[in-house]
Every structure is written in C-alpha cells, then in structure tokens.
Amino acid sequence: FHQDPIRETRESEPLIAAVERDHEPSTPLLTPRTWLFLVSLWLGTAALWTIQMHGYIWLTDDMMWVWSWEIVRLQLAGAMYWVAASLGVLALARRYRLYGRAAAQHLAIHFGAAVAISFGFLWVLQAVGLSTAPILNQFNINPLTGNFFLYFGLLSWSHSRDFAAWYRARELASAQLTSDIARSRFQALCVQVRQPTGRFPVRFS
Numbered sequence: 001f002h003q004d005p006i007r008e009t010r011e012s013e014p015l016i017a018a019v020e021r022d023h024e025p026s027t028p029l030l031t032p033r034t035w036l037f038l039v040s041l042w043l044g045t046a047a048l049w050t051i052q053m054h055g056y057i058w059l060t061d062d063m064m065w066v067w068s069w070e071i072v073r074l075q076l077a078g079a080m081y082w083v084a085a086s087l088g089v090l091a092l093a094r095r096y097r098l099y100g101r102a103a104a105q106h107l108a109i110h111f112g113a114a115v116a117i118s119f120g121f122l123w124v125l126q127a128v129g130l131s132t133a134p135i136l137n138q139f140n141i142n143p144l145t146g147n148f149f150l151y152f153g154l155l156s157w158s159h160s161r162d163f164a165a166w167y168r169a170r171e172l173a174s175a176q177l178t179s180d181i182a183r184s185r186f187q188a189l190c191v192q193v194r195q196p197t198g199r200f201p202v203r204f205s
Contacts, residue, residue, distance in 0.1 A: 093158035114151035
C-alpha cells in the first residue's frame with residue numbers, strides 16, 4: 001500500500017501550522033544564548049582565519065615573519081558583518097521555511113538572499129577601506145563561495161533549532177495528555193469504588 005507523498009504533505013500542513021502557532025511565542029528569534037553563540041562563532045572564525053592567513057604567509061615567504069594587523073582588522077570586520085548578517089538570515093529562515101508547497105519559492109528567495117549577502121560582504125569591506133580588489137576579482141571567488149555556503153549553514157541551523165523546539169513541545173504535550181488521561185481514569189475508578197453496590201453482605205452461621 002503506497003501513499004501519495006504530495007497528499008501527505010498537503011494534509012500535514014495544517015498540523016505543522018498549528019504547532020508553529022502554538023509554539024511560536026515560546027521560541028523567540030534571538031535569545032541571549034543564541035546571541036552569545038553567534039558572537040562566539042564569528043569571533044572564533046575570525047581568529048581561525050587570521051591564524052591561517054598568517055601561517056600561509058609565513059610558510060610561503062621567508063621575509064614576512066611579521067604580524068599583520070591589517071589581516072586582523074580585515075577578519076574582525078568580516079566577523080562583525082556576519083554577526084549582523086546572521087540576524088537577517090535567522091529572520092528570513094523564520095519567515096520563509098523550507099517545507100510544504102511553498103518550499104521551492106522559499107528556496108529561491110534564500111538563494112537570492114545568499115547571493116546578496118555574499119556580495120554585500122565584499123562591498124562592506126571595500127566601503128571601510130579594508131579591501132581594494134574589485135568585487136568581481138579572481139581573489140574574491142573563495143569569499144563569495146564561502147559566504148554562500150555560510151548562509152545555508154545558518155539556515156540549516158535555524159531550521160534544526162526550531163525543529164528541536166517543536167519536538168520538545170510535542171513531547172511535553174504528549175506527557176501532559178498522558179498524565180491527564182491517567183488522572184481521569186483514576187478519578188473514574190475512585191467514583192466507582194465509592195458508589196454503593198446495592199447488595200448486602202452474606203452471613204454464614
């Protein structure tokens with residue numbers, strides 16, 4: 001017996017919408033824990049990329065055994081950009097979820113947003129004077145590609161975060177329902193025990 005997956009998706013949409021509506025107030029878009037995670041993530045990434053770039057320079061050029069503060073400023077600026085951009089990614093992930101009949105349209109929206117954020121990263125670096133290379137330069141291929149995948153990495157993390165919250169809410173609701181059923185059965189049993197049976201005890205002489 002085979003079921004139509006499109007029909008199953010269509011039938012599950014009201015249930016998903018109900019779960020979102022009931023659980024949305026308890027899963028805010030940005031919590032102190034999420035904010036701390038994002039700041040730590042991008043500062044750690046900036047530190048990693050700074051060390052990688054210095055390591056590459058030191059290994060390929062014997063005359064450049066110096067610490068470049070330009071690289072540090074470049075990576076810190078990139079980290080600040082991504083901290084701000086992450087808020088936009090989380091908002092878009094919450095607004096345009098990848099499920100249901102609108103998944104293809106929402107994917108196209110996210111694709112366009114990823115391209116815009118990737119090019120916006122290079123534009124901001126040029127605007128603050130930390131990059132002089134043209135945006136469509138061969139040296140910017142890696143940043144453009146990396147930023148594109150970073151966007152979808154954040155998108156996946158946002159979806160998994162919401163799914164985990166929905167799953168916990170469903171588990172709590174199921175436990176509450178089980179508790180209510182057990183309480184109702186116990187109360188019904190108590191009523192039956194307290195009711196008189198209308199019979200008299202039989203005495204044996």
